[in-house]
Amino acid sequence: MSQAPLRRYITIFFNGEAYSVPHGLTIMKALEYAGFRFTRGSGCRGGFCGACPVVYRLPGDYKIRVGLACQTPVEDGMYISLIPYVPLVEYVPRREELKPDAGYVLKLYPEISRCVSCNACSKACPQGLSPMDAIQAILRGDLRKAAELTFDCIACGLCSLRCPAEIRHPAVFRLVGRIVGVYYMPRSRSVEQRVKEIESGRFNNAFAKLLSMDPGSLRKIYDEYLKTGRLPGDLEV
């Protein structure tokens, strides 16, 4: 006796068209099942790169929901729109130009003073962060708090699209993160040490040797290294 297939099909709506897809897939997989190919708006597929933000509604509910297409399972009747790209014109000042001062952030991104704390950004964050609290922290001069609150930002840009004050949250947070990194975090002594070693030429010979090798010999050294954890004598430094 043949067994009935266990697969259940549901209907989703994408770009205004209905598609029948298996239950249990993520939005990204379901759209691929329906025949779409992602050339944009898809990245790590592991929920961390922020390339595949998606907004959707469910039948009978006014709420606009957000997520990442690679992480959110499809539901019956889902209305889906992909947001592969959010225009965030970003200022990337040189390290020396950064100032540990909220006034400096305001000068580059004056729109943050228009925050009315509606909290639409926090409701839109697929990472479950509170961008609004971070913007408010900047307004009161607490850059460290802002950096701490937004450390897990994946820069998908959904907050920025929902913001009535048109704030470019991910760009602001990246700037604040850099300022805090430069001015408040302890310097990494081991990196400084290693840069000095490189500059002293300690690794020059080994690198010259590696660069002159053919891929076959490199492969051999690599496999040997995986097995024993050791490099051939003339590559040790």
Place this chain on the structure above:
Amino acid sequence: MKTLLYYPGCSLKRDYPEAERAGIAVLEALGYRVVELRDWYCCGGYPGSTSLDHVKYVSSIRTLSKAIQQKRETEGDTIVTLCPFCYNTLKQAEKLYSTKPDIYRRVVEYLKDEVEPYRGGLRVAHFVEVLYESRSDLSKLARRRLSGLKVAVYYGCMLLRPRAVALDNPDKPVLVESILRELGAEPVDYPLKSYCCGSFHSILEPSIVARNTGKIARAIVDSGASIVVTPCPLCLSNLRKYTDLRAMHLSELIAHALGVLELPLRALQG
């Protein structure tokens, strides 16, 4: 010991940490436990200068809703702030359900999936009110009398207008003067105590601020005062930027008199 829930406000937190330290030290000297609110947001004073009538209440009502949760843990039923803008906005938001029920309903409906609706239960007070209520303790606690110090009190707008949240007569306020007299100071009388300094025009129309603070400064100089105190960080900023007056936040002078904080008060020695 009575607990005060403390709402700092952005301006004071960002630009006048010394005034904040002084204010908290004074309240503690008066026997209050001062607990900063866990979650607080811009009062709305800044966006409040725009014409978005509903939206400007959102952050204040959210702050009040969250403060209610903290009230249950700490037993503090008063929110105190050192900033007149914050006082004004929070106080108006606190009364919103009775003064503008239609706006109140819409704001609460909007905030529904974040916080429980604020239904009253908190008192919003400015630092000045708390001082006034404890003024008899002030003279007992004073370690440095301000004897003979001729001081001009500049109130600005936000403690005195509109009438519904005014702490004193907007045309002839005496509240802060009576506090300073307890400490031995001699407040001077002059006509422009509540004349607007120009407020946020400092950003787009600085000439208005220059003109207004100029008038105020002349009146204060004519009064013979040697320093001016104000309860408002924005007024302080404008007075310092556009005039040569020796200006400080009210909390600093009181802290100096109580001896609870050593401040570099050049003005008092000069």
